[in-house]
Structures are given as structure tokens and as C-alpha cells.
Amino acid sequence: MARLKVENLTFSFEYKTILEDISFEVNKGEVVSIVGPSGGGKTTLLRLCANLLDRQKGKIENSFKTQSIAFQDPCLLPWKNVINNIAFGLKAQRIPKKEQLKRAKEIALKFGLEEEDFDKFPKELSGGMSQRISFARALVTKPELLFLDEPFSALDIGLKEELQNHVIELAKQKKTTIFFITHDIMEAVRLSDKILVLEPDPGRIIKTFTFNIPQSKRDDSYIYSKTTKLLQDPYIIKTFELELK
Known part of the structure; x- marks a missing residue:
């Protein structure tokens, strides 16, 4: 079965370590997101997985036959x-x-x-x-594999929901595997089968959350409750530097 498998990936730019000892899998038909604050290495990780940057240390196995990518900047x-x-x-x-x-x-x-x-x-x-x-x-x-680099972050609410619905439809069909990055926890809850939390400086995956309910079955109540719960998680609080009141 096709998959994207990352093992012990470390990446540095000049003298700064951007990513350190990253390991995870994206299996066929899954929607997997990476969440973390801006500047934490999310885009670097995605570009390494999409073979847009040269790997330095570690292993990336991508057995999907075809892939494409959409960026935050349309790049037309x-x-x-x-x-x-x-x-x-x-x-x-x-x-x-x-x-x-x-x-x-x-x-x-x-x-x-x-x-x-x-x-x-x-x-x-x-x-x-x-x-x-x-x-x-x-x-x-x-x-077979679609990479999304925060393509919804600069959109108005209506268009964001419209494009997210396309992702939900793809997830329902199970024909396209999706790996996307975001700093929006609610967006990740709405779209993901699995959320990977990337702690910055250097970027390391410190927690994984999984969801068993299909995206098409997640109503607003479910999304709000799960988002609230995640925002109270110690790993999310640490990663995003949140303070509970």
C-alpha cells in the first residue's frame, strides 16, 4: 500500500537546526495535518516531503505514484x-x-x-x-498524494469553507491522500484523520491526535468541543505558548 514515511529526519540551514529527528507516516487515504506556530519549520517539512528541498539526514519514503501541491501564495x-x-x-x-x-x-x-x-x-x-x-x-x-501549504489562511470565511469542503469530499472518496500544514487548530480538527504537533526551535513532533469520525460526519458541535479540548492539552499550550485563564 502506498505511503509517505519519514524516519529520523533532521534538517539545518547554515548553522541553525530547523527540524530534528522527525518520524511519522501518512498512509493511503489519510488526511494528516501538521500544526504549530508560524516559523516552526512546517513549510520546510512539507517541502522536504514533496522533494522540493534536498534531504540532509534521515529517510523519506514516498511510494505514491503521483503528487501535487498548493501553496498559500497561488503562484500562478x-x-x-x-x-x-x-x-x-x-x-x-x-x-x-x-x-x-x-x-x-x-x-x-x-x-x-x-x-x-x-x-x-x-x-x-x-x-x-x-x-x-x-x-x-x-x-x-x-x-494520489496532495500537499497543502496553508492554502486557506488568507481567505475569507466563505471561500475557506468552500475549499475545505472540497478536502472533505476527497477524504470521503479515499482516492486522494492529503498532507497539509496549518496553524489553525479548528481547521485541523475539521479536516484531519491525524494531527501531528510540531514544537519549534528546533521543529520536533511531540504529540499525535487521531480522529475516528469521518470528516463528513463532524458537525460544528463536534468540531468546537474537540478544538476546545485540544486547546487545553499541555502539549498544545506549550507549542503555541498559550496561557489558560
Whole structure:
């Protein structure tokens, strides 16, 4: 069975240790999140797992055949229009041009874009629309493993919930494995099968929380109660430097 397995991973930049002795697994069909404060090494960890940074010490085993990534910054290509930005990954897979455009248009409509938007360029788009396109581009290739680097953090409440619902649908289908990072505990509770807590300076995983109820069955009451409980956990308090009143 496909999995992402990290063993004893340590990473340093110049003379500073960013991550130290990191070990965890993401199994096929799981949604796993890394939570921790800003600057704690979450993005570095994700980029190492996605093979965007060179590993220094430790082992990373990734047996998924295909993967894609969506960042907090949409990173759209300014010289390509909406449809060609979405279809960019399909071109790398050598999908015929006609099929590229068909699939790109289908997922664009699914993500709430209008046909009149298809020929627009990034400079003509709102931040929310750009993020929709970034998310669509990551999913149009139908990856087995999807990396998400805080793609919801800068969005308004409505769009954030809309894109999170897409993640919940993917989790329900169990066709896409998701590894994402966030500093939002409630977001992690809503979306994750497993939450890994990353303590900073240097980044180390100090606690794991698991949830057995499917994401689609988690109502607001469940999410609020679980979030409240986590915010009272000593490891969360220590990691986020929270003070209980």
C-alpha cells in the first residue's frame, strides 16, 4: 500500500537546526495535518516531503505514484490565462491538448469559476479567484498524494469553507491522500484523520491526535468541543505558548 514515511529526519540551514529527528507516516487515504506556530519549520517539512528541498539526514519514503501541491501564495504563471494555468500540470503529464482544456474547464466550473473568466490573466483576478485556480491546478492531475501549504489562511470565511469542503469530499472518496500544514487548530480538527504537533526551535513532533469520525460526519458541535479540548492539552499550550485563564 502506498505511503509517505519519514524516519529520523533532521534538517539545518547554515548553522541553525530547523527540524530534528522527525518520524511519522501518512498512509493511503489519510488526511494528516501538521500544526504549530508560524516559523516552526512546517513549510520546510512539507517541502522536504514533496522533494522540493534536498534531504540532509534521515529517510523519506514516498511510494505514491503521483503528487501535487498548493501553496498559500497561488503562484500562478502571469503569462498564462486561467485555463492554461489550471492545465499546466496536465501538459507535464503529456495529456493531449484537447483533453487538457476539457479537464481544466470542467474543474474550473466545479470550483465556481465562470466561462467568462477562462481567458483572464492572473493580474485580472481577485485573491480568492487566484486561490481557487491554484487549488484546481493541484487537483486536475488527479494526484494520489496532495500537499497543502496553508492554502486557506488568507481567505475569507466563505471561500475557506468552500475549499475545505472540497478536502472533505476527497477524504470521503479515499482516492486522494492529503498532507497539509496549518496553524489553525479548528481547521485541523475539521479536516484531519491525524494531527501531528510540531514544537519549534528546533521543529520536533511531540504529540499525535487521531480522529475516528469521518470528516463528513463532524458537525460544528463536534468540531468546537474537540478544538476546545485540544486547546487545553499541555502539549498544545506549550507549542503555541498559550496561557489558560
